[in-house]
Amino acid sequence: MKMKKYTAPTMVEAMKKVREDFGDDAVILSSSVIKSKGFLGLFQKRSVEVVAGFDQKAEKPIYEPPARAVLPARSDAAESLQAEMQEMKKMIKGMQQSDRTLEKYPDELIPLLVKLQTQGLAHEYIAEAGDALYEQMKKEKKDFTETEQLELLKQWFSAKLREVSFGGISYTKKYINVLGPTGVGKTTTIAKIAARALLEEKKKIGFITTDTYRIAAIEQLRTYANLLQAPVEIAYNATDFAAAIEKLQDRDLIFIDTAGRNYKETKFVEDLQRLVDFSLDMETFLVLSTTSKEQDMDIIIERFEKFPIEKFIFTKTDETSSVGSMINLMLKYSIGMAYFTDGQEVPEDITEANFEKLFTLLLAGDQHA
Structure with missing residues (x-):
């Protein structure tokens, strides 16, 4: 492969130079932007460095096996490498298409x-x-x-975003149900919301956990509940869930921590439907991590399409500088945002969402509202 490095004031100009040398079949191997300081990382002077290559394919293969020769089976490692190469080609193609899309705009934009x-x-x-x-x-x-x-x-x-809603729990419904896959921080998020309800709104709170698959999850919720001096009930099945509801009737708000499972599997979604009584006076939120791939979040949302999702809660915004997926998903599914979180501290590291804060977060990247 023939390679060459290019430097230009803008990516558009760099891509023009690449195409002049290699044509539309060029492959972008790497690109970097050096920026001076500016407002929210925007509108500063910058230079772009691009390394591009062109694969000069041989007219004939170096080796042609005999007609009756049996080629060795491809190893798992080889297949994995091939899959990675295909994924990289798709990513590079997307980058090139994106650069071409920007060509029609003036440099100021x-x-x-x-x-x-x-x-x-x-x-x-x-x-x-x-x-x-x-x-x-x-x-x-x-x-x-x-x-x-x-x-x-x-x-x-x-x-x-006019058609989607923002804002946290309404305090008009008794049950706060929080759904989501494993690893997104549901239990910590519930603790943050519950702590604010207790400390700021003076509400009597209680907890129900259906996450009986992990002892650590139960103990984590118990730890938070003890700090908040709130009762916890464990529900292994629908009968237990009904009993827990009865025991906590004197509470103003009951927070339901559902099991963190791989909800790409339809079975786990059906188990949840059988366990939790969604006919209750309930607000239901779906928790997603901003560090997840957007296509994976898409699958999760589609699995939960039968549930009455009020809004999204997005976690781990402090662990990524790319939060555009939040807006993509809100617009795609017409579902609003209740909160976003940016750390593990309870109850500090949670922000009730509104448009102003979302817009600031989008522009600031890893500088948070």
Whole structure:
């Protein structure tokens, strides 16, 4: 493979140089951006360094096996390597397509749109936002300042997210049910919400856990409950769940910590349906980790489509600098956001969601609201 390094003020210019040398079959091996300090990481001077390559395929294979020769079976390692190479090719193709999408916009808009790219916002939304800003620039026949660009982008996002709701628990329903796969931090999140209900709203709280598959999960909830001086009931089946509801009738709010399972498996979703009584006066939230792949979160959401999901709760925003998937999923499923979390401290590291905080989080990356 022939390789060459390119440096240019913008990614668009760098890609033009790559295509001049290698054409559309070029492969982007790596790219990096060096930026000076600026507001929220935007609109600063920057240079782009790209390493591109071109695979000069031989006209004939180096070795042709005899017609009757039996080739050795491919090893698992070889198959794994092949799969990784295919995945990399898809990723590179997506990067190249994205760069071409940005070519139609003036240089003044590129840093902002690149920022949205790095945040993982879907290409279709980046294109819509870019078109809206560019059309306004042409309409007013001028270049926008940094502040004007941000304000226009904010207006576009506000209109786009108008149909989804924001905000935490309503305090109008007795039962707070929290669903989600293993490893997303459900129990800690429940403890944060419950602690605020107790400390700020002076509510009498109680807990039910159906996560009987992991002793550690039960003990973790008991630890939080002891600190909050709140009762905990354990439900192994639907009968236990009904009994727990009866025992906690004197509570203002009852928080239900469901089992963290691999809900890509339909069986576990059906088990949950049989165990929890969803006909109760209940608010149900789905917890997802921002460190998960968006396609995996898609599968989880689709598995829970029969459940009355009020809003999403997104966790671990402090462990990623790419939070665009939150907006992608909210728009795709028309489901709002209740909270996002950014650490393990209870009850501090949780933020009740609103549009302003989400927009700031999107632009700031790893600088949190």
